[in-house]
Amino acid sequence: AQTVTQSQPEMSVQEAETVTLSCTYDTSESDYYLFWYKQPPSRQMILVIRQEAYKQQNATENRFSVNFQKAAKSFSLKISDSQLGDAAMYFCAYRSDSGGSNYKLTFGKGTLLTVNP
Amino acid sequence: KAGVTQTPRYLIKTRGQQVTLSCSPISGHRSVSWYQQTPGQGLQFLFEYFSETQRNKGNFPGRFSGRQFSNSRSEMNVSTLELGDSALYLCASSLRLAGGPVGELFFGEGSRLTVL
Numbered sequence: 381a382q383t384v385t386q387s388q389p390e391m392s393v394q395e396a397e398t399v400t401l402s403c404t405y406d407t408s409e410s411d412y413y414l415f416w417y418k419q420p421p422s423r424q425m426i427l428v429i430r431q432e433a434y435k436q437q438n439a440t441e442n443r444f445s446v447n448f449q450k451a452a453k454s455f456s457l458k459i460s461d462s463q464l465g466d467a468a469m470y471f472c473a474y475r476s477d478s479g480g481s482n483y484k485l486t487f488g489k490g491t492l493l494t495v496n497p
Numbered sequence: 498k499a500g501v502t503q504t505p506r507y508l509i510k511t512r513g514q515q516v517t518l519s520c521s522p523i524s525g526h527r528s529v530s531w532y533q534q535t536p537g538q539g540l541q542f543l544f545e546y547f548s549e550t551q552r553n554k555g556n557f558p559g560r561f562s563g564r565q566f567s568n569s570r571s572e573m574n575v576s577t578l579e580l581g582d583s584a585l586y587l588c589a590s591s592l593r594l595a596g597g598p599v600g601e602l603f604f605g606e607g608s609r610l611t612v613l
Contacts, residue, residue, distance in 0.1 A: 422606065423606050424606045425602075427601060430601070475599070483599045484530065484542040485532075487539055487540040488539070
């Protein structure tokens with residue numbers, strides 16, 4: 381079974397600075413997707429960024445980018461120019477691309493990000 | 498386009514009771530997944546429904562069940578509630594073609610269940 385580990389329960393960053401959230405995963409599969417989701421205090425989970433394992437290029441969405449290291453099974457999220465609205469719980473998630481397991485996400489335990497003004 | 502709507506947002510039950518939670522997916526989405534979120538266990542997959550059929554189920558006891566209607570709305574039911582069932586129950590909808598993978602998940606705000 382796949383596992384996702386987020387080793388940083390909490391992180392803090394000053395507004396306008398950069399922060400990196402870590403995520404490692406364990407899988408024997410070669411085809412899969414990785415995601416970062418954000419859950420603000422209002423609780424609605426929002427997709428921040430996704431990465432297909434077959435793509436070597438790291439995904440980028442505005443101020444959010446990832447560092448995907450397939451061999452190391454590492455998938456970190458970098459938030460540049462942090463804003464107060466970035467404060468939330470961030471979850472790293474894995475989804476298999478194989479027919480038998482492509483229906484669910486496996487989540488890490490989350491990292492609570494605080495943004496200080 | 499309206500997002501995923503879950504009702505009720507908050508509810509309090511006592512041990513032994515049962516509860517039904519509702520989820521209306523984004524229009525056009527035929528797949529509805531349910532997740533349980535607790536501080537200790539994190540987010541865990543409950544089940545997924547597609548075209549009114551449960552396609553996949555997580556590792557939860559039979560007290561947890563669900564169904565999906567022809568309009569893709571879904572309900573989940575928990576019978577004989579236990580204290581440990583206190584959690585945030587999240588519903589997510591996605592576009593999914595028959596036989597294809599679950600696509601990007603769009604989550605609702607969740608239903609917070611407290612069992613006393």
